[in-house]
Amino acid sequence: xxxxxxxxxxxxxxxxxxxxxxxxxxxxxxxxxxxxxxxxxxxxxxxxxxxxxxxxxxxxxxxxxxxxxxxxxxxxxxxxxxxxxxxxxxxxxxxxxxxxxxxxxxxxxxxxxxxxxxxxxxxxxxxxxxxxxxxxxxxxxxxxxxxxxxxxxxxxxxxxxxxxxxxxxxxxxxxxxxxxxxxxxxxxxxxxxxxxxxxxxxxxxxxxxxxxxxxxxxxxxxxxxxxxxxxxxxxxxxxxx
Amino acid sequence: xxxxxxxxxxxxxxxxxxxxxxxxxxxxxxxxxxxxxxxxxxxxxxxxxxxxxxxxxxxxxxxxxxxxxxxxxxxxxxxxxxxxxxxxxxxxxxxxxxxxxxxxxxxxxxxxxxxxxxxxxxxxxxxxxxxxxxxxxxxxxxxxxxxxxxxxxxxxxxxxxxxxxxxxxxxxxxxxxxxxxxxxxxxxxxxxxxxxxxxxxxxxxxxxxxxxxxxxxxxxxxxxxxxxxxxxxxxxxxxxxxxxxxxxxxxxxxxxxxxxxxxxxxxxxxxxxxxxxxxxxxxxxxxxxxxxxxxxxxxxxxxxxxxxxxxxxxxxxxxxxxx
Numbered sequence: 001x002x003x004x005x006x007x008x009x010x011x012x013x014x015x016x017x018x019x020x021x022x023x024x025x026x027x028x029x030x031x032x033x034x035x036x037x038x039x040x041x042x043x044x045x046x047x048x049x050x051x052x053x054x055x056x057x058x059x060x061x062x063x064x065x066x067x068x069x070x071x072x073x074x075x076x077x078x079x080x081x082x083x084x085x086x087x088x089x090x091x092x093x094x095x096x097x098x099x100x101x102x103x104x105x106x107x108x109x110x111x112x113x114x115x116x117x118x119x120x121x122x123x124x125x126x127x128x129x130x131x132x133x134x135x136x137x138x139x140x141x142x143x144x145x146x147x148x149x150x151x152x153x154x155x156x157x158x159x160x161x162x163x164x165x166x167x168x169x170x171x172x173x174x175x176x177x178x179x180x181x182x183x184x185x186x187x188x189x190x191x192x193x194x195x196x197x198x199x200x201x202x203x204x205x206x207x208x209x210x211x212x213x214x215x216x217x218x219x220x221x222x223x224x225x226x227x228x229x230x231x232x233x234x235x236x237x238x239x240x241x
Numbered sequence: 242x243x244x245x246x247x248x249x250x251x252x253x254x255x256x257x258x259x260x261x262x263x264x265x266x267x268x269x270x271x272x273x274x275x276x277x278x279x280x281x282x283x284x285x286x287x288x289x290x291x292x293x294x295x296x297x298x299x300x301x302x303x304x305x306x307x308x309x310x311x312x313x314x315x316x317x318x319x320x321x322x323x324x325x326x327x328x329x330x331x332x333x334x335x336x337x338x339x340x341x342x343x344x345x346x347x348x349x350x351x352x353x354x355x356x357x358x359x360x361x362x363x364x365x366x367x368x369x370x371x372x373x374x375x376x377x378x379x380x381x382x383x384x385x386x387x388x389x390x391x392x393x394x395x396x397x398x399x400x401x402x403x404x405x406x407x408x409x410x411x412x413x414x415x416x417x418x419x420x421x422x423x424x425x426x427x428x429x430x431x432x433x434x435x436x437x438x439x440x441x442x443x444x445x446x447x448x449x450x451x452x453x454x455x456x457x458x459x460x461x462x463x464x465x466x467x468x469x470x471x472x473x474x475x476x477x478x479x480x481x482x483x484x485x486x487x488x489x490x491x492x493x494x495x496x497x498x499x500x501x502x503x504x505x506x507x508x509x510x511x512x513x514x515x516x517x518x519x520x521x522x523x524x525x526x527x528x529x530x531x532x533x534x535x536x537x538x539x540x541x542x543x544x545x546x547x548x549x550x551x552x553x554x555x556x557x558x559x560x561x562x563x564x
Binding site (some may be wrong): 031035036037038043044047048051052055058059062064065066067072073076077079080087088092094095096097098099101104105106107108119121126130133136138173177 | 275276277279280300301302303416417418419420423424427428430431433434435437438439440441442443444445446447449450455456457458459460461462464488489492493495496499500503504508512515522525526528529530532533536537539540543544546547548550551552554555558560561564
């Protein structure tokens with residue numbers, strides 16, 4: 001395979017991985033405390049949530065990629081994946097809010113900012129004392145939607161670049177498994193960087209740690225990308241590629 | 242006619258998705274899996290000896306991905322073996338057998354996990370109640386079976402959608418290109434992630450702390466102080482399910498149902514606008530573009546709905562009252 005194509009594949013894998021990591025940092029993740037309405041965000045871990053949403057995006061991306069015979073449009077397939085992941089996160093956050101409001105009886109508030117930076121609604125007076133917020137407030141919802149879109153776009157970008165006959169030319173199943181592997185590696189690195197809970201772009205933790213997170217994502221994606229290139233060049237996957 | 246069949250199959254998939262995710266959440270309530278498990282695990286340390294079932298095989302997404310993938314793999318092996326002789330009827334045997342294997346293995350993991358965790362809490366004088374162990378394993382396996390059979394059926398329908406809708410071979414792009422076990426893995430992770438992120442709130446924040454004041458987040462000082470008594474006698478995890486089946490479970494099912502509905506709906510509408518016929522898809526660019534456009538429109542509606550919901554709640558509930 002010619003070096004320019006190999007370089008494009010490597011760059012796309014790195015961009016996809018870094019977008020995945022950025023997506024994880026943007027999600028309002030509350031972990032186990034959020035299930036007890038003790039912390040703001042969605043009540044599950046970063047990796048679980050981002051992988052679940054990226055999987056939904058990957059499913060749609062795979063269906064859309066099958067519209068073309070061999071060379072799918074990279075941009076349209078990636079966007080389809082991004083929108084799929086965004087909808088998954090959007091519905092999860094919306095129904096989670098219904099449960100917080102009608103099942104637990106709390107107002108969605110942020111524990112990290114006194115005033116919502118977008119809607120300008122005050123937060124502190126609505127919060128239960130000795131908790132760090134509860135539910136998914138408006139600003140966290142917007143951040144989560146953007147996070148889902150970027151994460152899903154990144155995952156689908158890796159998938160389509162590996163699938164396309166113009167580039168790597170893997171089979172659909174192999175491309176999906178490789179994309180999933182690279183995506184999960186990046187999501188786990190981001191989860192370590194976050195260290196538990198994060199509310200989104202308005203959380204002070206985001207500004208503090210995003211550079212480290214993206215640097216780690218770059219290194220991990222670069223290593224994964226080099227492995228993929230070695231596989232392509234040596235045909236290490238044999239006849240199943 | 243095939244396009245109408247496509248929509249009909251899409252609605253079958255959505256119904257199955259609703260049932261699958263609802264039972265996934267209820268199963269996690271019986272076994273105290275996922276996030277609220279932290280409270281069940283912490284309770285004996287706080288002096289709260291309980292009769293809840295205590296298992297956390299792993300995160301819900303991964304444990305369901307494993308159960309569904311086992312089911313999908315066994316179903317695929319049976320399909321490859323039986324389809325040449327029996328045709329599509331082979332699915333009637335292959336899918337339930339695969340799901341049964343997946344759920345039996347899940348039950349084994351649940352039993353080992355519960356006994357191991359409870360044994361580890363001997364230092365806090367938490368006994369292993371054998372009636373709790375025996376009494377919860379069958380509900381865990383049956384709820385899990387319903388999830389796994391629904392997910393395997395969804396994967397089977399999606400990987401054979403063109404054939405089932407009466408499309409010709411040249412319109413094979415209607416079917417998903419992934420093999421059955423990979424689709425099971427994808428939907429297994431997703432169903433677990435959604436069950437963990439939405440349904441757990443009703444159990445963790447409300448049912449597990451029902452003796453604490455309603456209408457406030459659970460303060461850190463309450464952690465581990467779970468509610469151990471039911472309407473009559475000592476509460477077990479089976480009582481949790483009866484409560485969560487009235488709101489948390491169906492709401493979780495609705496989440497997954499809506500996600501699958503809108504994901505498939507926007508793709509199929511896009512395909513129709515892109516000139517889908519019985520034989521081919523004329524314009525893939527337009528099909529994909531319309532799918533993306535509809536998805537973004539649904540996303541904007543969701544943002545507006547959530548913003549309105551938060552505003553309405555703030556107005557209705559008002560600031561926090563109390564200490």
